[in-house]
Amino acid sequence: MRIGFKHSKTDSCYVILLLTLFIFLSGKSVAQNNISTNENRFYKRTNVPIPDSVMLEVGGLAFTADDKLGVATRRGEIWLIDDPYQKKNKLPKYSLFATGLHEPLWLAYKKGAFYTTQRSELTRITDTDHDGVADSFHTVYSWPISGNYHEYSYGPLILPNGDMLVTLNLSWVGRGESLTKWRGWMLKITDDGKMTPFATGMRSPAAFGLNNKGDIFLAENQGDWIGSGRITHLTSGDFAGHPAGLRWSGEPNSPLDLKRSSFPDSAGILYDYAKGKPHFKVPSIWFPHTVMGISTSAILSINTDQFGPFEGQLLVGDQGHSKIMRAFLEQVNGQYQGACFPFREGFSSGILRMAWGSDNSLFVGMTSRGWASTGKDLFGLQRLQWDGKTPMEIKAMRITTEGFELEFTKPVDKKLASDIANYKMTGFTYSYHKKYGSPVINSGNCSVRKAEVSNDGFKVKLDVSGLRAGYIHELKVENLTATDGEVILHPQAYYTINSFPEGSNHAHHEMAHDHTAAQTSGCADNPAKSVHEQPADWSNPDITIIMATKPGLKFDKEVLEVKAGAKVKLVFNNNDDMLHNLVITTPGKGDSVGQLAMDMGLNGTNAGYIPLTKEVLFHTCLIQPETSQTIYFTAPTPGDYPFICSFPGHSFVMKGIMKIR
Ligand SMILES: [Cu+2]
Known part of the structure; x- marks a missing residue:
């Protein structure tokens, strides 16, 4: 097969020209672009060229023993990329290894064989006659499917002893449901096909991975019962929060006996509800929705000092926001918790998978079909390389008996870092309920009362009041620089507290919290823009428009025609599996209102992502x-x-x- 490249040049002039054009065309995005440009000073991003004839909608990435990059695609193929580093040749060489797989969303490699999950099975794929093409497709273990579109399967994650973990997405029937056995579960499967149900409580568990100690972390996506994205530490028999999988907890080989019928529709906050319930796991780190991505997708541990100063931490990808976050974990009273930070944004499509190259560069595999992403391309493969320079970052955030200790990658300017006015902290959490997502609830300011810089300038001890267990704590630092004047690259962190260290003054730290105050997803403040009752002086609407959603993040109509002055009744049916609204803007302002909503951050959830601007004319609320x-x-x-x-x-x-x- 002849595989041709058309746009193979990743010429830096071309990139700069595009970037300039982009900045020129979207003035509102300049701030965001600066972040991306600054990040690029430390972690250079390049495209791995893809031949024109290959639709590389990446489902999985795995390197072979001879350092070829295997790529499973959502179209059911496995491609082998020889020299993805472009060391030997100007262009990497692609060859088709396997076809006809049913939506593989992962790829792993073990002892000369590829492993992937198809919708209904874990498959081992080998090239027994060594001609470069797979000829053996062995079903290691299979499970039933109902045919529901949402029954994605992921894995295997290969454990140090060679056993494999897979996860099975819930089906979607207006809510997450386990229509067939073991949907909503993580299963452990041996090479000879012995299956043990490992843990449940999953909704859409697109990613899971090991930290540098070999502990298992699961990434979840916002949905019903899941207020926001998060990572959760799992051991055998654990329950991660979504009750649907408990349908199978009565099976003889189930490792837990929690009953689904015991869940109320609304259960306050997850942390409190889980208290005293064995194996009911709370998230180790919450990734606040829309500020730290919208769809966590890949977990990879940094086990080297050749990728910057973050050895021992996790990288977590995000599909919808085309970015990578960084997570610092610590164990407090035997339980994992920690902080997440922005790391690198602006990838070309939706990040689904990440893999380490043998040279400690990071390969990032992407796809956006049907799911949308801020990266505009339908698919892509990019590579991040650390250039050896240390960015000024909050390297770690640890809880102390008094508050937090921040560790920086470089010594901080002591005068600036000891000024408490340069730290802002807010605590908040999410509702644990059968509804989709959650507003930010029980928000409360914490007060930073003292900031003490260590002698070497690498650490700052913060004395903070108002910290709460079960809450996420947003830290924003302002005006902080390194001693060499370098500005902090990402001046924010989100720390999830599950446990206070021994010796903390809990009574002093824990504010009373009021669970009944949970608001519903709001709407903007101006009711004239969102009128939900037919106005009294209308006898009838002149026109009724029925608008709905369709798969692939689309409205079912892209053009509406209406007469000026007409009385319009607009019915918006959200028949999708996530939250949406409908906002009508002034002429030419659709993109800028979208950007304003994007920039609302934590405030956005409670305002239904309706920015307060005259560019918004009419809108619905954010609806379930x-x-x-x-x-x-x-x-x-x-x-x-x-x-x-x-x-x-x-x-x-x-x-x-x-x-x-
Ligand atoms: Cu939407």
């Missing part, structure tokens, strides 16, 4: 999956009015135009 909302408005003067879903990351694809004539 499988629900509907109707708004009434009078069509403005003639023009082309964009409509978007302003949920961060959706507006790039979920949009259309209302033509008023």
Whole structure:
């Protein structure tokens, strides 16, 4: 097969030209672009060229023993990439190793064989006659499927002893449901096909990985019962929070006997509800929705000092926001907790998988079809290389009896770092309920009362009041630089407290919290823009528009035609499996309103991601999956009015135009 490359050049002039064009075209994105440009000073990103004929929608990445990069695609292929580093040749060499697999979303390599999960089985794939093409597809273990589209399967993660872990997504029927056996579970499978149910409580467990101690961490995605993305430490018999998989906890080989029927529709906050329930695991680290991604997707441990100053930490990818976060974990009273930080943003498509090259560069495999991502490409393969320079970052954040200790990658300017005015901290958490997602609840400021810099300047001890167990603590540092004047690259961190260290003054630290105060997902403050009852002076609407969602993050209509001055009734049916809204903007302002919503951060969830701007004309609230909302408005003067879903990351694809004539 002849495999040709058209756009193979990753010429830096071309990249700079594109970047300049992008900045020019989207003034609002300049701040974000600066972050990406600054990150690039330390971690250089390059494209691994992909031949024109290959649709490399990456499902899985795995290096072979002879250092070829295996790539499983969502189209059911496995490609082998020879010299992905482009050391020997200007272009890497692609060869097709296997075809016809059923949506493999992972790839692993062990003792000369590839392993992947297809929808309904764990498969071992080998090239027994050594001609470079797979000829043996062996079913290691299989499980039933109902045919529901949401029954993705992931893995295997290969454990140090050679056993393998796979996870099975819940089916989606307006809520996460386990329609067939072991959906919502992590299963342990041996090479000879012996299966042991390992843990449950999963909803959409697209990724899991080992830290440098060999402990297992599971990444979850926001959904019903899951307020936000997170990583959770799992051992055998653990329950990670979504009750649907408990349908099978009565099976003879189930490692736990928690009953699904014991869950109320709304259970306060996860941390409190889990108290005293053995094996009910709370997240080790929450990744606050939209500020630290929207769909955690890949976990990889940094086990080298050749990738910057973060050895021992985890990298966590994000599909929807095309970025990578960094996680620092510590054990307090035997339980994992810690902080997450931004690491690198601006990848070309939605990140699903990451793999280490033999030279300690990071390969990042991407796909966005049907799921959308801030990276505009349909798929991609990129590579990150550390250039040996140390970025000024918060390297670690540890809890202490008084508050926190921050460790920096370089010595801090002592005068700036000892000024308590340069630290802002807020605590908040999420609701644990059968509804989809959660607003930010029980938000409360913490007060930083003292900041003490260590003699070598690498550490700052913060004395903080108002810390709460079961809460995420947002830290923002301002005006802080290294002694050499370098500005901190990512001045924020999110620390999840599950346990206070011995000797902490709990009574002093724990604020009373009021669970009944959980708000529902809000709407913006201006009710005139979101009228939910037919106005009293209308006898009838002039036009009724029924708008719905369709798969692939789309509205079902992209063009609406309405007469100026018409009384419009607009019914928005969210028949998708995630939260959406519908926002009509002033002419030409769809993208900028989308960007404003993206920048709302933690405040966004409670405002339904409706920015307070006159560029927003009319809107629905952010509505739950499988629900509907109707708004009434009078069509403005003639023009082309964009409509978007302003949920961060959706507006790039979920949009259309209302033509008023
Ligand atoms: Cu949306």
